[in-house]
Amino acid sequence: KAGVTQTPRYLIKTRGQQVTLSCSPISGHRSVSWYQQTPGQGLQFLFEYFSETQRNKGNFPGRFSGRQFSNSRSEMNVSTLELGDSALYLCASSLRGGGPTDTQYFGPGTRLTVL
Amino acid sequence: AQKITQTQPGMFVQEKEAVTLDCTYDTSDPSYGLFWYKQPSSGEMIFLIYQGSYDQQNATEGRYSLNFQKARKSANLVISASQLGDSAMYFCAMRVRDDKIIFGKGTRLHILP
Numbered sequence: 092k093a094g095v096t097q098t099p100r101y102l103i104k105t106r107g108q109q110v111t112l113s114c115s116p117i118s119g120h121r122s123v124s125w126y127q128q129t130p131g132q133g134l135q136f137l138f139e140y141f142s143e144t145q146r147n148k149g150n151f152p153g154r155f156s157g158r159q160f161s162n163s164r165s166e167m168n169v170s171t172l173e174l175g176d177s178a179l180y181l182c183a184s185s186l187r188g189g190g191p192t193d194t195q196y197f198g199p200g201t202r203l204t205v206l
Numbered sequence: 207a208q209k210i211t212q213t214q215p216g217m218f219v220q221e222k223e224a225v226t227l228d229c230t231y232d233t234s235d236p237s238y239g240l241f242w243y244k245q246p247s248s249g250e251m252i253f254l255i256y257q258g259s260y261d262q263q264n265a266t267e268g269r270y271s272l273n274f275q276k277a278r279k280s281a282n283l284v285i286s287a288s289q290l291g292d293s294a295m296y297f298c299a300m301r302v303r304d305d306k307i308i309f310g311k312g313t314r315l316h317i318l319p
Binding site for chain 2: 124128133134136139146147149179181183188189190191192193194195196197198199200202
């Protein structure tokens with residue numbers, strides 16, 4: 092079974108631009124979560140989608156948005172990029188999107204650099 | 207409020223020795239799941255092991271075992287016979303019902319040859 096895939100793997104943008112990252116979950120998984128990881132702030136939760144609905148949301152500005160499609164693939168968008176948005180963006184998928192037994196499996200991440 | 211605490215920012219261990227990575231958690235909900243992930247320098251988070259709050263026995267997966275002490279609210283990861291490839295960042299995480307998964311700040315493990 093193929094794992095979680097994320098595209099692109101690396102991205103370089105300049106301040107003020109916008110970016111879209113894509114995540115394809117493990118086949119059969121209906122939930123996708125997004126995380127931002129930086130050396131200073133560590134791993135921070137962005138949002139979680141289940142069956143095209145946002146189930147949970149982290150504490151990020153409105154410049155960060157996401158969506159999930161009917162095939163469970165998900166995209167996240169960051170508008171008006173700032174230098175501080177440089178980070179590793181991780182996507183994780185899980186079967187049910189809830190419940191204490193629902194294990195998340197991560198993709199390889201997209202490393203975004205904002206110049 | 208739910209919380210995960212990993213008190214060891216970094217650890218150095220000799221190859222072939224056993225390693226214990228500490229994790230304490232806080233929740234008032236009786237139903238929760240505990241997870242450990244490994245993150246090598248490549249960046250990908252690798253799921254290692256899961257323990258449910260109602261599980262009677264400690265979880266084991268190969269060289270990984272979870273020392274679950276419910277009364278003390280601790281879920282320490284034990285790696286037996288450490289290898290050089292175990293050098294990585296390790297995260298403890300918890301999920302309560304349908305809430306988001308929360309992660310600890312991680313422990314960086316260095317295995318010395």
